[in-house]
Amino acid sequence: MYLPHTSCHVSSVRFHLFSKRFLIISTMTMIAHRFLSATTRSLSRRALLSSSFSTTTSNHDVFSKISFIGTGKMAQAMIAPLITQKLQAPSSINAFDVSDEALKQIEELYPGVQVSNSIQDSIKDANLIVYAVKPQNVGKVHAEIRRAKEEKGSDGVRDDAIILSVAAGTPISNFVEGSLVEKVARSMPNTPAQIGAGVTVWGCTENINADERKKIKAVLDSFGKSVFVDDEKFIDMSTSISGSGPAYIFLLMEAMIDAGVHMGFSRETATVLVHHTLLGSTKFAMETGEHPAVLRNSVTSPAGTTASAIYELENGKFRTVIKDAIWACYRRSLEMGGKCSQVGPNRVSTDTVLGMGGPLTSDKRSHHPVEPPMGEMKTKS
Numbered sequence: 001m002y003l004p005h006t007s008c009h010v011s012s013v014r015f016h017l018f019s020k021r022f023l024i025i026s027t028m029t030m031i032a033h034r035f036l037s038a039t040t041r042s043l044s045r046r047a048l049l050s051s052s053f054s055t056t057t058s059n060h061d062v063f064s065k066i067s068f069i070g071t072g073k074m075a076q077a078m079i080a081p082l083i084t085q086k087l088q089a090p091s092s093i094n095a096f097d098v099s100d101e102a103l104k105q106i107e108e109l110y111p112g113v114q115v116s117n118s119i120q121d122s123i124k125d126a127n128l129i130v131y132a133v134k135p136q137n138v139g140k141v142h143a144e145i146r147r148a149k150e151e152k153g154s155d156g157v158r159d160d161a162i163i164l165s166v167a168a169g170t171p172i173s174n175f176v177e178g179s180l181v182e183k184v185a186r187s188m189p190n191t192p193a194q195i196g197a198g199v200t201v202w203g204c205t206e207n208i209n210a211d212e213r214k215k216i217k218a219v220l221d222s223f224g225k226s227v228f229v230d231d232e233k234f235i236d237m238s239t240s241i242s243g244s245g246p247a248y249i250f251l252l253m254e255a256m257i258d259a260g261v262h263m264g265f266s267r268e269t270a271t272v273l274v275h276h277t278l279l280g281s282t283k284f285a286m287e288t289g290e291h292p293a294v295l296r297n298s299v300t301s302p303a304g305t306t307a308s309a310i311y312e313l314e315n316g317k318f319r320t321v322i323k324d325a326i327w328a329c330y331r332r333s334l335e336m337g338g339k340c341s342q343v344g345p346n347r348v349s350t351d352t353v354l355g356m357g358g359p360l361t362s363d364k365r366s367h368h369p370v371e372p373p374m375g376e377m378k379t380k381s
Contacts, residue, residue: 060086060087061087061088061089061092062082062087062088062128062215062218062219063088063092063126063127063128063215063219064092064125064126064127065092065093065094065125065126065127065128066082066088066092066093066094066126066128066129066130066219067094067095067096067122067123067126067128067129067130068093068094068095068096068122068130068132069096069119069122069123069129069130069131069132069133069141070096070097070130070131070132070133070134070137071095071096071097071099071102071103071105071106071132072102072132072133073191073194074132074166074189074193074194075095075130075132076106076109076194077189077193077194077198077223078130078132078166078193078219078222078223079093079095079106079110079113080110080223081196081222081223082219082222083110083113085222087218087219087222089112090110090111090112090113090114091112091113091114093110093113093114094113094114094115094116094122094126095113095114095115095116095122096115096116096117096118096119096121096122097115103115103117118144119141119144119145119148120144120147120148120156123145123148123156123157123161124148124155124156125158126158126161127158127160127161127162128161128162128164128215128216128219129145129161129162129163129164129181130163130164130165130166131163131164131165131166131167131175132166132167133167134167135167135168135169135170135336138165138167138170138174138175138178139178141179142174142175142178142179143178145157145179145180145181146178146179146180149179149180149181150180157181160183161181161183162181162183162184162185162208162212162216163175163179163181163183163184163185164185164187164216164219165184165185165186165187166187166188166189168188168239168243168333168336169236169239169332169333169334169335169336169337170186170336170337171186171232171337171338171339172184172186172203172204172205172232174337174338176205182205182207183204183205183207183208183212184204184205184208185202185203185204185205185208185216186202186203186204186232186235187200187201187202187220187226187235188200188201188202188235188238188239188242188243189220189223189224189243190242190243190244190245190246191246192224192246193223193224194223196223196224197224198223198224198225199224199225199226199227199242200220200223200224200225200226200227200242201226201227201229201234201235201238201242201243202216202220202226202227202228202229202235203228203229203230203231203232203234203235204216213228236330236333236334236337236339237330239329239330239333240326240327240328240329240330240333241326243329244329248322248325249278252278253274253275253278256270256274256277257270257271257274258270260273260274281295296310327343327344327345330343330344331343331344331347
C-alpha cells in the first residue's frame, strides 16, 4: 500500500537528521580549524620575532646600557623596536623579572638580550633604567636601587643614570626620593605601543640635559609618537585620554559589533565593518585636519539616518558620559600619586569642603571650582 504522506515524513526526518549531523561536523571542523590557525599564528609570530632580531652589535647605541625592570607587555613593546630599528644592540639591553619563565621568554624572543636574576645585577653600568612594573611594585624597585647606591656608590648605580618610568600615577618626586637617583623621566604610553602605534606623553627633571632628552625621545618614538610636556600635571591628564583611552574605544567597538550581530550580521562581518569604520574615520580626521564637528556634520543629512542616531546619542548624554569618564580617570591618577583629586566639574579642594585652612593654593584649586555637591562630602561636626 502506497502512503505518500508517510514517505514524505520519513524523508523529511532523514533530511533533518542529516542536516543536524552535517551542522555538528561543520561546527567541530570550524572550531578545530580556528584552534589550529590560532596556534600556528602564535608559533609563527614567535619564530618571526626571534628570526628578525640580529645579535650583532649596533655602532650607535642610544644608551651604553638599558636595564628593564619588569618584562611585561610594555617592556617588550619597547625592547622589540629598539632592536629592529637598530637603536640599541641586544647585548647592551638587560632585563630583570621576578619570574624565571618571563626571563626565559625574553631570551627566546630577543636573542642576545641579557637577563639578570637581581635588580642590582641588571642596573649595574646602566645609564637608563626603565621601570616597567606595576605601580604597587615601584617601592620594591626603589629599595633595591637605593641599597645599591648606598652600599656600592657609582659601582652600584652610575652617577649619570636616568630612570624612565612607564608606571601609571607615580609622580617624579616619588622616584627621586625613593631611589635617590636624581635624573628621572616619567612617561605615560598606551597599549597600541605593542604594534608600534602608541602615543606617549612624557616629562622629566630639569637636570636632564638636551642631549639626554633627545635620547629618551628616540626610545619613546621607537614604538609610536611621543609628546613632551614641561609640567608633570599634563602626564596625569594624559593618562585619562591617551593612556586609558584605548579602553574607551574598545568599549565603543564592542557595543557597535554587538549591535551589528543583534541586527543579523555575523560577528566576523560586524567586526570587519566596525574595525575599518573606526580606522578609516581616524585616518580621515588626521589627514584632513578638520574639526570633528565639521566631519560629523558632513555625514549628517537633515532628518536622515545619521541624524536619528546622533539624536539618540545626544539624548543619552553621550558627550557627558565620555567627559565624566575622562575626569574620573584623571582623578584616580592623582589619587594613585598621593595628590588631591578634587578637580573637575562639581569638585573643590578637600580643605575647603571640610572648612580647614585659608585660601586655596594653586595645587589644590579645582580646574572648575563650584559649590560642593550636596551629600557627597560632609563637614566635620
